[in-house]
């Protein structure tokens with residue numbers, strides 16, 4: 001019998017599954033379509049089939065698996081292990097996902113939201129592996145967040161801590177999907193960065209972006225690189241909001257490192273430097289040197305690493 005760990009990362013379209021050895025070395029990974037419409041029973045069964053096949057290909061079986069972890073889009077009741085009502089997975093209503101997967105795999109299962117799980121992956125083997133306290137942001141459609149303090153994910157009273165995407169950085173500002181105004185997500189996520197550019201173009205501002213039928217966040221970065229003034233301003237506003245939230249998080253939890261992940265970091269150094277510039281312009285000087293702001297290192301695998309690590313450490 002070996003000591004293996006399974007990490008499951010559930011996204012809106014794909015489920016990623018990784019098999020890890022006792023030192024959390026990734027042995028093999030696989031991706032299957034989520035097919036949310038089929039309902040939770042079928043989806044969990046598919047996860048089980050994929051895990052069994054993965055193990056078989058590696059010369060193992062379920063008997064070799066010590067524990068598993070799963071991350072899903074929130075919100076959920078993480079203590080009870082139940083997905084109550086996920087917007088990305090509408091057929092998963094009051095679904096006891098932790099117990100279902102545990103029954104399917106015959107081992108203990110840890111459960112948390114996708115951002116926390118990715119955060120824990122970066123903390124355990126990625127950009128935060130040599131420190132004890134990190135704040136993690138993933139910049140995509142929204143802004144996901146996780147906080148590790150003293151080596152543990154911060155859960156809060158109801159298990160829904162670290163929703164830092166909804167920290168307000170511009171009172172009365174842009175409306176957010178959550179119902180508040182001026183959330184950092186509503187300004188600085190990849191989608192909202194693109195939206196702000198599109199709205200400015202529509203309002204008649206001169207920009208090389210105006211020839212595009214649809215504007216993505218990547219376009220805004222590309223046009224900034226070519227010297228477009230509007231694109232430069234939009235990215236600067238995004239970086240300013242992210243720099244502000246870094247200041248706020250430094251004062252709140254005193255992380256050794258703040259880690260950015262997600263599609264937007266493909267923009268590279270220009271984004272990281274802009275966030276650092278705004279952070280340094282706004283932080284209390286005494287605290288300037290106490291935190292590093294870096295990019296994540298695990299890419300799309302952060303979720304499976306983190307889920308497996310949560311399973312191991314639970």
Ligand SMILES: [Zn+2]
Nearest residue numbers: 166176178183
């Ligand atoms: Zn919000």
